[in-house]
Amino acid sequence: MRRRFVLVALAVGALVTLAWAVPLAAVAYHSTRTQVLFQAERDADALAQYAQTTTDPAELRKALAAVPAERQSRLGLTLPNGTTIGGGRHASEEDFLRARVNHGAITVSTPKGTSYLTAADGVVIEGYVPSATLTHEMRTAWGLPALLGLVLLVIACFVASWMARGAVRASEELAFAARRLGAGDTHVRVVPGGPPEIATAGAAFNEMAERLRILLANERELLADLSHRLRTPLTALRLNAEALPPGLERDRVLDAARQTEHELSSIIEEAREPLHDVEPARCDIAAVAADRTKYWAVLAADQHRAWRGKGLTGQVPVAVGRADAASALDTVLGNVFQHTPPGTAYQVSVLAGEDRVRLVVDDAGPGIGTPDEAMLRGVSGGESTGLGLDIARRVAESTGGALTVGPSPLGGTRITLAFRR
Incomplete structure (x- = not known):
């Protein structure tokens, strides 16, 4: 939740920043460009006024030397005889000729910048502004708005995180309480x-x-x-x-x-x-099956039922308590005795796999016509409550296993309880 608050604040802050930063950047670009070009024009016009008093190369060099050093390289004077003083020529020959003939000032674009040309008594003065200089000045002019926008975004994110703290804490406490309630508290x-x-x-x-x-x-x-x-x-x-x-x-x-x-x-x-x-209980399902089949064997003998056990020796641990496992098996065996006629044979098997153990009860009775209904809680085809298989199913599912009902090789019903090891 806190992250969403921050993202919303970041999005809104970015939109607000763009709303004022883009126009400000455009104004800064125009102002900086105008200022740089104006400085070049002013320097060139000053030299042009001086050239009206003298065209002596030595005097012109002295006048050029009076210009601050960082701007000298961007100024050039071309005498009527073609001699160049200063930073050289950047505009084309046609532009120089046009400025000399018209005795006026023109601004032209060059491959690497912008030139301002003005003429006085046949001397053409060029004020040149390289594109690199303009780019540097633009970066300097845009740096402050960009830094200010970044600071505002950081402040917006911090404020959003602080404001979301109460909601996040309340949500986390509610989630923690819900987990404790789900755990039984x-x-x-x-x-x-x-x-x-x-x-x-x-x-x-x-x-x-x-x-x-x-x-x-x-x-x-x-x-x-x-x-x-x-x-x-x-x-x-x-x-x-x-x-x-x-x-x-x-x-x-x-x-x-x-x-x-x-x-x-x-x-x-x-x-x-x-x-x-409580800690997850465990038991030896083979030992439980051996004990419960021994208990039911007395009633099986009274009803003349043949039975056999398979895999009831050795240790086969599963993730269920002994009492729950015994209750589930008693429920299934009780169904065999209740829903099949006396004399019906049955078999109890423990089949161990890598991650699952299957407790299988087969009988030779008439079978179950609708296995799906037999799994429904409270539904019974006989006179029972219909809760037995549901109880056994919940025991199996509590370990991550399942209960399935299907036909048996003995001719009746097979009920399989799968337990996680």
């Missing part, structure tokens, strides 16, 4: 200042930030309340499971209830924590 505010437009924008930013803080706080509190309400049916489920006869079925239900209770507690704690910046 909902308590950031600005002091409205600068030009009225920027001050209005600052006040609007403060209102928006306060409204956003309230909305986020209400949303997180609502999430915590909803999660807390789920504890009651989970507690009843756990108590009912504890009443079952000892055995594998009882242990499986209890483990599932305890894990769900633990996840709900984590959600409540996270929702009630104030928003703050």
